[in-house]
Amino acid sequence: MKYLSEESRLLLTIIRPERRKYVKAACLSAFHAGLFMLLPNVFTDLTALLEHRLHAAPLTQLQQAENLAVYQDYASKAAKWTVYFGVVGTVTYKRRYEFIELTNRVGHRLRAAMFGQLVRKNAYAGKEVEAGYVHHLVTDVKAISEFLGETLFFGLRGSLFLLGGSGCLLYQAPLLSLVAIALMGAINLAFRPLNSSLRALKEQENNALKEISEYSYERTNNLKLIKLANRYSHEQREFGQELDRYYGTAQRLARLSGLNFGVLEALGLAGMFFVGLAGAYINTCGLSSFSLMSSSTYALYVAMGFRSLMQFRMEWMKIVGIYSIIDTRLALTALIQSPDYNACLFEPQAADKSQAGPELKARQYPIKDDSLKGLVYALVGDSGSGKSTLLDLVAGLTKPHAGRITLGGYDLASVTDGFFQENVSYVTQEKFLFSQTFRYNLCYGNEGFDLSEQNLERCARMACCWGFIQAKGGLDSLVGVKGKTLSGGEVQRLILCRALVKDPFLLVLDEATANVDE
Structure with missing residues (x-):
């Protein structure tokens, strides 16, 4: 790997946790x-069979024996190649399965790591994730996992065909193999500038697609503003321009890619013809004697392998660029190689008992100092003065640069996230519900506390939301996608109810009644 670029080595580190499966898949590819x-050798056997002649009746005893020998030869060769084709089919099935399985496992690891980083990063605490990250999570991870699964072994298969075909050709016809190697070298040199142009265009295409994702994400999350500003036509034109920019890049890439494949196809076929021509000339001149059919097949393998490697190289450059951007933003490589992280993947997950009933847990952080219990403080200040930042510090969402904060007898810098889950409820300015049931939303974050029907009803009545919960079908009814079926006030009351369920030591309210009428 020392001959690879830093970006390429970074990409290949993703496969380390799956190295045993990669070795198995590589062995299957080599066997295939x-x-x-x-x-x-099929052509050799067929040629031998063509030399047989069956005697017509009436037959002498000797002729009958010769005919029987011919039939036996046909039967033995048919049996041999039937077994061969069966083995090829079986190995192809197993090889293909392993490639797709690796694609799925690598994608699983990447998505889990990316989602974990997005959730954990303090920079996104209480904020919506940017559209660019969603694009990475959905689209780019699929491209990377497919490359590290199917495409990687497509390139390996090309290498094996190139090496195997060259080796067999070198053994059978040394002079002919030199002609084939010289042709491949010339084609490779001719394609270097084209490959560089393709890589640059692929990066431009990916960036243009990312910009479309971010633009559409921003606009679709500000529909009310667009309506009030009467900007429908303007936004349609702007988005059309974004699409035109992407389409222009994609069109240039399509032309260059088509040119690449067209020239490669033409040069490959011409190369095969000239290799065959050279083989015929070598045989004619008596410089060497070999089966032209077998040698042509090996030359075809060399051409197939070379073409596969050229295609693989183009994909490699594109995927390396994509992963380098993702890893720079989210530092996935270190997480994927972590033993603790890998130990929890591909194992049966315990059932979620957050809604199973009143299963109470022992407190890990019992309050030592309850002198603040029952007190109410109001934090007042101008917009931008840092009120929400201060509340984030108290709720453990942000760590202070200097000094320390204590709560209930604990230094907040030395406690785990379990302390805040046990003792703090925080109703932020961002109002969000999951696309699940009322019960799921009220129980979320309150695991280990009293989640009985009675307690949920009590808290819902305190937040004045029990009435519309019942009107909409009860606790096990769906709230709709992100609570879109509810009014702003109803969403806010549900979030207040969720904060009350565990009877927290500290209840933090950041403009918690902004959408509540009374």
Whole structure:
């Protein structure tokens, strides 16, 4: 790996947790390629069968024996190649399954790591995730996992065909192999400038697609403003311009990619023809004697392998660029290689008991100093003066740069997140509900506390939301996507109710009644 760029090595570190499966898949690929190296022997056997002649009746005893020998030869060769084709089919199935399985596992690891980083990063505490990250999570991870699964072994298969075909050709016809190697070298040099242009265009296409995601995300989350500003037509034109920019880049890439494949196809076919021509000339001149059919097949393998590697190289450059951007923003590589992180993946997960009933847990952080219990403080100040920042500090969402904060007898810098889950409820300015049931939303974050029907009803009545919960079908009814079926006041009352369920030591309210009428 020392010959690879830093970005390429970074990408390949993703596969380390799956190295055993990669070794298994590589062995299957090698065995599969080896089986194909035996395929030219079919032509030798067929040629031998063509030399047989069956005697017509009436037959002498000797002629009957000769005919029987011919039938036996046909039967033995048919049986041999039937077994061969069966083995090839079985290995192909197993090889293909392993590739897709690796694609799924790598994607699983990447999505889990990315989601974990997005949730944990303090920079996103209490904020919506940018559209660019959603684009990474959905689109880019799929491209990376497919490359590290199917495409990587597509390139390996090309390498094996190139090496195997060259080796067999070198053994059978040394002079012909030199012609093939010279042609491949010339084609490779000719394609270097084109590959660089393709990589640059692919990066431009990816950036343009990311910009479209961010633009549409921003606009669709500000529909009320767009309506009030009467900007429908303007936004449609702006988005159309974004699409035009992306389409222009994609169109240039399509032309260059088509040119690449077209030239590669033409040069590959021309190369195969000239290799065959050279083989015929070498045989004609008596410089060497070999089966032109077998040698042509090996030359075809060399051409197939070379073409596969050229395609693989283009994909490699694109994916390396994409992953480098993601890792720079989210530092995924270190997390994916962590033993603690990998130990929890691909194992049966325990059932979520957050809504199972009043299963109470022992407090890990019992309050030592309750002198503040029952007191109410109001924090007043101008917009931008830092009120929400101060509340984030108290709720443990942000750590102070200097000094320390104590609560209930504990230094907040030395406690785990479990302290805040046990003792703090925080109703932020951002009002959000999950696209689940009322019960799920009220129980979320209150695991280990009294989640009985009676306690949920008591808290719902305190927050004045029990009435509309019952009107909409009860606790087990769905609230709709992000609570879109509810009014702003109803959403806010549900969030207040959720904060009351665990009877917290500290209840933090940041403009908690902004949308409540009374």
